[in-house]
Amino acid sequence: MVSETESEITLDQAIASWLPMIDAELHGVPIPDRCMRACFLFMKSAVIEVNGDDKAAFFAKPWFKAVYQTILAWYRKRYGEALKRSPAHIVGACEFLGTIFELQIPRTLSEVETENETAWLIFPNGVWDGESVSSWIVRPPNLHSLDADECQVFLQQVEIVGCQLRNTCVNLMETDDDDITDGLVKMVPSHLAIAASHLIERPAHNLSLACWEAHQAVEKILKALMRQQFGNHLPSHSLKVLRDRLVKSELSLPDDAILSRVPDGKILLSIRAGEAQTNIEQAYDIYRACLEMTDLCARGIKRKYDFHNFRLLLRKPDCI
Numbered sequence: 217m218v219s220e221t222e223s224e225i226t227l228d229q230a231i232a233s234w235l236p237m238i239d240a241e242l243h244g245v246p247i248p249d250r251c252m253r254a255c256f257l258f259m260k261s262a263v264i265e266v267n268g269d270d271k272a273a274f275f276a277k278p279w280f281k282a283v284y285q286t287i288l289a290w291y292r293k294r295y296g297e298a299l300k301r302s303p304a305h306i307v308g309a310c311e312f313l314g315t316i317f318e319l320q321i322p323r324t325l326s327e328v329e330t331e332n333e334t335a336w337l338i339f340p341n342g343v344w345d346g347e348s349v350s351s352w353i354v355r356p357p358n359l360h361s362l363d364a365d366e367c368q369v370f371l372q373q374v375e376i377v378g379c380q381l382r383n384t385c386v387n388l389m390e391t392d393d394d395d396i397t398d399g400l401v402k403m404v405p406s407h408l409a410i411a412a413s414h415l416i417e418r419p420a421h422n423l424s425l426a427c428w429e430a431h432q433a434v435e436k437i438l439k440a441l442m443r444q445q446f447g448n449h450l451p452s453h454s455l456k457v458l459r460d461r462l463v464k465s466e467l468s469l470p471d472d473a474i475l476s477r478v479p480d481g482k483i484l485l486s487i488r489a490g491e492a493q494t495n496i497e498q499a500y501d502i503y504r505a506c507l508e509m510t511d512l513c514a515r516g517i518k519r520k521y522d523f524h525n526f527r528l529l530l531r532k533p534d535c536i
Contacts, residue, residue, distance in 0.1 A: 309412035318354040321378040341386040380511040387514035400440040407433035423499040428488040430506035437513040467516040470509040477505040
């Protein structure tokens, strides 16, 4: 992958010579997020040609494991405990029996390949084999005491919300755009998480903020799509105006039926300002409509790599 010099440097040495410069470019990025980004920067900046192969979808190629393991070892040696993070979850909200339950959906999963030696790092975009969606519910009701049909409906809704959130996050990973588009894309999951948190906390003033944050997620992703398709975006807060501008793109877009579930224009601004009232049922329906729209729009985002159910086999730190 990397041309040999007369001194025949090793792959580890070749990669290590690039990493101080690459890591300097990542200053400001949280340390736990740097390793994977460093891999992408190394492949983009340092690797010119792969003998007998190409760089397309390199993260799925068998030889990339050696590159990733070398970069991971370098970051572990440099940052130690600072490289570790608490388990990352996507925050969601699901209504049941008049109560909003908090969901925490793992962003990634780990599956042991060889005990105490290797494990798969998995980026699921749906429910993974053997995974129970009931584990996503924070402080769940006693599911065993519920009517079977009631319980099934609840878990079906939990699965829908969780899969829409996972799919949105996976589809928005590693886009390769201008800074404005990249910023719009990165804000979408945050808006959805904040909207869910406001619904879970539930005081009346939080409901208006939940509606606004959910709306912002759709607005941002429509503007990102517009920039990818046309190079710019309209300075509008109207979801219908933004959607209509994208009709010629032939992307799958929200229809009028779902758009009608989300207040637009002056009504939304009044809700945000607390000048128009909303209740928990209305706020939750707005959240679910916006979640469905962001999931649909995220499928149309152009991205450099496809991480759907992507798996990477890793050695445990003490095996390196």
